[in-house]
Amino acid sequence: MKQPQPRGPVSSLLLDILTGPEQSSSDVPAPAAALAGAVRDALAATSDFAFDEDLQLTLFCLFELHYSGIDGASGHWEWNPDLIAARRLLEHAYEAQLHSAVTLPELPAPTSAGVAAGLFELTGADGGPSMSKYVAKQATEEQIREFLIQKSIYTLKEADPHTWAIPRLTGRAKAAMVEIQADEYGGGAPDRMHSALFAQSMRGVGLDDGYGHYVDDVPAITLASSNLMSMFGLNRRLRGAIVGHLASYEMTSSLANRMYARGFRRLGYNDAVAAYFDEHVEADAVHEQIAGRDLAGGLVEAEPELLADVFFGAAAAVVVDTWMTAHILDAWNADASSLYSAAAVSA
Amino acid sequence: MSGCAQEGCDDDASVDGPAGGTRDSAGPRQTIVAFPNGPLLVRGDFDIVDPDGNQLRRSRKTVALCRCGASTLKPYCDGSHKMINFRTEPEN
């Protein structure tokens, strides 16, 4: 991914570190050693971690080292202990914020049927203002492009954060995860990969489909939504949460994507642009069943102590996406841009 | 995973007979999972055809068939069963 523009002292320090040598000599203290201290100071000062531009960008960049890497940064930084130490501080702050924001429902019996029913109920509850209704009925040309830009941060790597979980699962849950992910990755056909279909939609409305192209244009909460799944996916201890997160995404997808497809067609876009959304209507009607019973239910039957984590992951996905939707719709309802910088949309 | 995600999904030479019957070898067969309050999930080697035997559009290996009647993508499920609050009898 291209190097993003820093948004404050911590992301600025991190980007400086990443463009330097990973280890100089043993007698010169690595600049990376200062990062954890800077993170601690910023965490003490921030009022809302999920909306903190500087810290969410910092966490996003630290995670990105595990995905595509960052242009100009040595691959050795990925497992640098100083960077991992800083990442852990940020992750713990995020997890703590989510635990206080999320209200867990009453937990069902730790059976496959109970878990599936409980997840369908949790994700079916009214989540407030609806992005899909807005896009279907009233989004303007410019807003629908913003919608794709906001979505591109995750969707150009769609499915990747959940794939981290595969080696941490066993048996029925693992088979279910692989079945879902194989479909996400096009079942062997690269042009059917969901990320590739999304890139096609972006090109179809005149946007750049390069991975990470719009990172500088999205607000903290959009980065936070991506960071949520990276955090759940990259920590084995949170395997229950990443499974719950995936189930939540699948269960809230089919109906919403039908509305999104309607919005694009309302604005005159063709089937190639709508294909990504059409595909999700059908695919996720399959995936949500597998995700509820076999993936989440199978995991809980194998490891009953993960029951609460599965529901935490599902509920956290709903909460963070509700925050993101509110941010975007508040801007649009005020006739403003939802982007961090409006430059891309008017381009 | 097999690359059987293309239109028609008809690349499996081991299927015995045109209508997607049993495999030559004693491998896993087809299964239909009846999901409570939702679709029928069909896994394995099978064809989905119209009454004249023509393949219907198919873009994935495992499919969900609508049994609530409300889907706009029949025969596939599109999640509409949730909107109409479709309920099945308990399975046994």
Ligand code: FES
């Ligand atoms: S069973 Fe899902 S739409 Fe009918």
